[in-house]
Amino acid sequence: MLLDPDKTISRPELFDFHGVSMTHYFTDNWEAVQNFPARPDDILIATYPKAGESRNETVVTRLKRWDHQAPSSSGTTWVSCILDLLYFGQTSPERQTSIPIHERVPFLEIFAPSVALVGTDQAEKLPTTPRLIKTHFPVQFVPKSFWEQNCRMVYVARNAKDNMVSYFHFDRMVKVQPEAGDWKDYFQRFIKGKMVFGSWYDHVSGWWKKKQTYSNIHYMFFEDLVEDTGREIDKLCSFLGLSPSAEVKKQITGEVQFDTMKKNSMANYSTFPAMDFKISPFMRKGKVGDWKNHFTVAQNEEFDEDYRKKMKDSTLQFRSEI
Template sequence: TAEEPAAVRMSDLGMKMDLPRPEMFDFHGVTMVHYFTDSWDKVQNFQARPDDILIATYPKAGTTWGSLILDLLYFGKTSPERQTSIPIYDRVPFLEIYIPSVKSGIDQAESLPTTPRIIKTHFPVQFVPKSFWEQNCKMVYVARNAKDNMVSYFHFDRMNMVQPDPGDWNSYFHRFMEGKLVFGSWYDHVNNWWKKKQTYSNIHYMFYEDMIEDTGREIDKLCSFLGLSPSAEEKNQITGGVQFDNMKKNKMANYSTIPVMDFKISPFMRKGKVGDWKNHFTVAQNEEFDEDYKKKMKDLTLQFRTEI
């Protein structure tokens, strides 16, 4: 039998990958696709270390933003060459992703040379491997208001071949409300992570809108959670580097080097604005959405802003 070709890093694949769009299915009560469940057993058995940092989000809620901030806080000063030579998705591996012939997220995480290891996930809280809890790892959760999150996810699904085809906006709009998108319901995701934070003190819950409003302030809060004290100069450098327009131009942060995304359809980093939903929602959709939202968002301690 021919040997399996060695797994390569995503960034080593120069060509566009011709992947079939996956079908969604119910997986332990959450809508998923096989690219994120094929390595389930390996992911669940992952051995976290006490200093690992997990960044968790519903897709398109500021994952890359949070990842880059964390990476710069820990390694911006000590290994600046990382910033210009290694794409963010290789510096902060995506725990559950498994694309055949590409190095899996788990393999990447296990071979990370850094301390701490910064690892990202889109898992709902109940899917997080138990060793992260046992090791009392720090976790950073970024949440984004539902309306903007939906719009961003729609455009992302249009251009990303490891996601199902989104179909038209109106059907997507209804599937979002029903939780029939990859990684399940936005409502369950943000609510269950919020609930977990009440009993597990090592979760820092951030809001995308707050980060847009005052990036420096939110980085300060993050530093105090992580026990870091960067100099004013370092902090200014990081704050500048992670502004949306700078990230969008940064080849190591904007995913333009990844072969599964078609930038001709839509860029990975599109607008990075709060309130872009107003360009997509009709008046009727907005009313329908608000009605449904009230029923699903029972916990009044969790408040989102749809404009700032």
């Protein structure tokens, strides 16, 4: 039985870990994570963390100019549900209504044993083939066995502005993250890369560069998923070598729409012990471009100038609106 998270999880401090900002919840089990025995048919779902789905109503009242709809996640939960349905939706449909997504797709590096969250243990005990495993690691932290076994990996990237806004709201309600603080300070911290799992720029660019030499990475964009979920599921199936019927694809597309997932207690993280739902729910409404309701004109100008410098040599292209 899970213990009361109020008594067993405390906000961590950020520290430098092999050149990346991290917290102890993701480094305390480092040796076991790095020695994790991947299998050739494992599928690793990787994203930069995380994007919060909502905000506290007190904050909304105080900052009335902000829009009521916060963006959804960076795509981790979304793609996890899609993959779970593609592989097991027809053969084991009861999974969708009986096992939370964070157990079906465990978080490899999480280590909070006081609330029974040890990602390596959960992943090793998965009964499924393939095993679906998620990570927020920058590419250089991925355990070597995943590369040695030539595992398939699905990376989902989201535009930096929406990711920053979403991460801010997420940090406010999840207890394994440092305190978010106020928006102005958070904005500067994001630009400087002082975030758990490091710089957004390093993360998305590192995985993009690795894709050029490792063919088993499928690089997806959150904005593309919002724009045409069915099209992106088709691309994912092509990468995975799956051929579901048109009827099954239509069914999956319907089941992973935001409103459907929001109501599903097995997908909306309402059973996850490290989140404070008194502050906000995990999911509200998916949206691209919500950053416009948060960035001041001055912040937007500062961000764009910094972005151009950091991404000037990259072939990676993002859309901050659709």
